[in-house]
Amino acid sequence: MTSIIMRGLGAKVGRRVYWPGTGPSVQDFDLIDIGDDVVFGSRSHLITTDGVVSAPIVVGRTSMIADRVVLAPGVTVGDRTVMGSGATTSRGKSYPSETIWLGNRGGDAVSVQSRGKKADDHSDDRSDDDTGLLRHERRSLLHQASPFGKAFYQKQANYYVFSMGFIGFYCFFWSIFVAFYWNVPTTVGIQFTWLMAQKTYMMDNHWWRPLSLYSFFTVSISVVMTIQSIFAVLLVIAA
Numbered sequence: 016m017t018s019i020i021m022r023g024l025g026a027k028v029g030r031r032v033y034w035p036g037t038g039p040s041v042q043d044f045d046l047i048d049i050g051d052d053v054v055f056g057s058r059s060h061l062i063t064t065d066g067v068v069s070a071p072i073v074v075g076r077t078s079m080i081a082d083r084v085v086l087a088p089g090v091t092v093g094d095r096t097v098m099g100s101g102a103t104t105s106r107g108k109s110y111p112s113e114t115i116w117l118g119n120r121g122g123d124a125v126s127v128q129s130r131g132k133k134a135d136d137h138s139d140d141r142s143d144d145d146t147g148l149l150r151h152e153r154r155s156l157l158h159q160a161s162p163f164g165k166a167f168y169q170k171q172a173n174y175y176v177f178s179m180g181f182i183g184f185y186c187f188f189w190s191i192f193v194a195f196y197w198n199v200p201t202t203v204g205i206q207f208t209w210l211m212a213q214k215t216y217m218m219d220n221h222w223w224r225p226l227s228l229y230s231f232f233t234v235s236i237s238v239v240m241t242i243q244s245i246f247a248v249l250l251v252i253a254a
Contacts, residue, residue: 050076
């Protein structure tokens with residue numbers, strides 16, 4: 016659903032992209048280019064315009080943009096690259112494919128190491144056949160869906176995954192229910208105040224009438240909201 020909305024706003028978004036519940040924030044949708052099977056973390060920022068320049072941001076396929084990552088204008092993230100939590104990129108920089116980046120040092124993310132390559136790995140010791148096989152394996156991995164894509168879109172998980180329609184209905188239902196639930200105290204307080212005003216002296220023309228109405232209304236809301244809060248906490252604990 017998020018991918019469809021993003022495309023409608025002008026962004027280029029590939030297939031099987033995972034969007035979290037919160038974020039990422041986007042400035043200029045027409046300057047966003049996201050490949051297939053990209054996974055986004057929460058509260059990331061895709062900054063396409065700053066005080067110096069406006070430039071597109073490109074995220075290669077099968078990459079991961081983790082929590083609280085900041086992508087600056089003109090940044091290109093290569094295929095199968097991981098931008099770890101808190102990574103802050105530098106304007107106009109390209110981050111090579113199959114690399115891992117974290118945090119920030121000196122105004123740029125810190126490179127950890129290449130994906131799938133150990134620190135004591137000796138690439139020069141490989142034969143031409145081994146190198147060719149490795150390239151073939153990497154190309155094969157590049158065209159595979161992410162674990163999320165396999166589970167949600169390709170239905171290859173060994174457990175049940177809810178459909179897009181059910182998830183949409185679920186979110187829609189609970190959004191309405193929560194809005195209604197927390198507006199009940201206001202409605203109940205108004206009704207109680209009106210009933211009590213009809214049966215008591217609160218509707219008499221006295222100087223303290225507004226104060227009495229407001230006080231009773233406040234007490235009614237407080238009582239109902241306290242009961243609701245206790246019920247909500249118990250429900251969360253029971254779940």
